[in-house]
Amino acid sequence: MADAACGPSNSLQQFKQQTQLDRTLQQDRVTSRSRPGQGFRSADPNAGLLDPEFEAFQAGLPPPDFQTFQPHHPGPPRFQQAFPEPAQGSSSWASDFQRMSLASPPPMQQQHPVGPSSSNWAQDFRSNIAQSAPRAQNSSPSPFAFQQGARLGMNGYQSNFAQPAYSPSMQSKGKEPVMEQFDEAAFERAFDMAKEDMMADVAPVSAVDDAQMNQEVESMSAAKAEESHQLNQQDVEQSLSDLHHPLDSNEHALPEGMIREEHKEPGQNTRNEDDALAATAQELLEKVENNQTDKFRNSQFLGLMRRLRDREVKVEGDKMVETTASTSTSTTDHPLNTTATSTPRFNNSEQIPRHEQDHDPNRHQRPIDDGADVVNLLSQPGLPGGEPSTPPSLAPDPSPSNLDLTEDMERRRLGDLWRSMLPSSSAESPRGLDPRAHSVGAEQSGFASPAFTA
């Protein structure tokens, strides 16, 4: 490049100069790197699978077997699992419907066509839609979807959502309306039945139903549900009680399919997490059990670990709470209690409402003081913390990464913190050295740094 700068110049040389320009610095990954999620290069397992298909298409050959195509994303199998009854029922219902060859487009419920009846990319696309918008199944505008819901009645309809007791009678009722013989009369009757059911149900709206409807609305409004987010019974209750904190409840909002799946084994995950936490605490205590110094025996942290191990304390949401089974009266020296009594104002069992945390809606109205110039600088648009109304990084609603963190975070964090505390069993192999031997030698030498004694 440097030699091209001097000497005679022509257009070809200019062009060569352009192509040989070292752009690696300009192509620094300043922007691409900043998004961790976009950085990975996990190969699409189906890359190249379509190529022979495309070539065959171009050559005018019949399309090859579609069975080889593997849906790339992990969503649909889980989704199918989350909606066992409706998916199956609707697909059989839909296929029955198709067999009747009514001149109507296939309804939206046909999300998981059995067999390779439709081309694979279309299936992929559909299940993508199902993944990103699971509500589509129940909010489908198809009249038959409505009919099915109507035949189920309001109760049956709700049982699609967060009804803890999924009654088998409802289920059979739900599977029944497979239209073997479709006639106008039945269609009309269904509308009548739905009307009756609705009239019957609207009057005595119980508080629970109301709450469930609210919850459903809330879960509809959830922009994106973390797939790996496990919701347990407590979380459901939590989200019910959090209905008046819409910002807060975002965290708990999930597609109702997931909620219902949880209800099949209520409390299972809670118990598993508690077990894992107790096991971690147990492991931690075993590592220090041979240390009988006063400090370790009286350690409040290790006391907390003992209580976690013995299930006297458990983690609930953002707090550590004593389990009801704990009848111990000697809790006065416990850190949780001392916290509550010694600093009533900052009792950490009382959560700061999320909308009051870490963001400042009135920042621009604050009196000018020491750091005001910096604030002004930072409040400029395009800078972090700018646009006081909704500073992106300080907005109270949790980003997807936040959701990821809340999921059994305390267990992972305890495990990680614990790993960083003491040697793991593998690292505990004898090093042939009592670490204190060396320091005792130093002690005996009586040496002190001259700099310090000066």
Next chain:
Amino acid sequence: MLEFRTAGFNPYSVKYSPFFDSRLAVSAGANFGLVGNGRLFILNLTAEGIVCEKFFETQDCLFDLTWSEQHENQLLTAGGDGSIKLFDIGVGEFPVAGWQEHGREVFSVHWNLVNKNTFLSSSWDGTVKIWAPERKESLVTLPVHSCVYSAEFSPHHPDIVTCVSRDSHLRVFDLRQKPSAQNHLTLAIPIHAPLKIPIPDNVTGGVQPSECLTHDWNKYRDSVLATAGVDGTIRTFDLRAPSGPVNVLPGHEYAVRRVSWSPHLSDTLLSASYDMSCRVWTDGSTQDNGGSGVGFGRELGRMDAHTEFAMGVDWCMFGAEGWCSTCAWDEKVLVWDVRDFMRR
């Protein structure tokens, strides 16, 4: 010895202000950082002892903090929710800026001491990120692929970054290099490697890899660092001999949570450990053997006033050379003079 109680919160880190000799900041979390809120304390050393000047509440535990080198009232925190926040003591009760890119807990933050326009963060998501305070997104992401417990800029050069991680390696990044497949990585030193020059009465060969929790640059010798971790041993490294440790300082019974080189003495280290003690060390480099950094390191003294795991240490840059501050999960922040704890 001065004492301050961070009632209800368990401190993780304490740092002296680089601008005022009487100002300290402490980052802490409720419930030992497992769940619950975090709090950032701004403390003042006064004639009446340590006084809390101000505190900031956060949603999640604050694992680390660093003072801004640009502005005397600003400081950064490393959040358990993956966020980095910039607080201004003169401004309200909320951060003046925040950054959210890390996918897991941010475990350390450090401000560049030479080029004061950048800072870094390291996270359990296995990355180190370089940031500029006026930019929304990180400048550079350095992949480590292992839980990064500690990362620092060199105090001698604006573009040298080091980090230590779960995989028992000390990595050195040179940001001046082209971002190639190496991602600026220039050195990865195995921390568990045996000593080059065996020290008598010290068995150092064949140590198992163990997680490295902390490291610090020597403030005087521009190629010397100290690391420490789960095996309770402090090691010093010289980047001119990057095959393994130069010196080994065993003594702590449990993992060492933090080490810090003295800002006044080129051979002196302070450490905090899960054995609830804080200890002062020399790596022997200024002794009679020529100051080559290969002397016999030893423990000079220990301070046992903490009654829970000791988490943070920092030296005071101002005044006499022995003043330091330590914090531990016993909700105590202590300011003391290491000269009172030297073995006579």
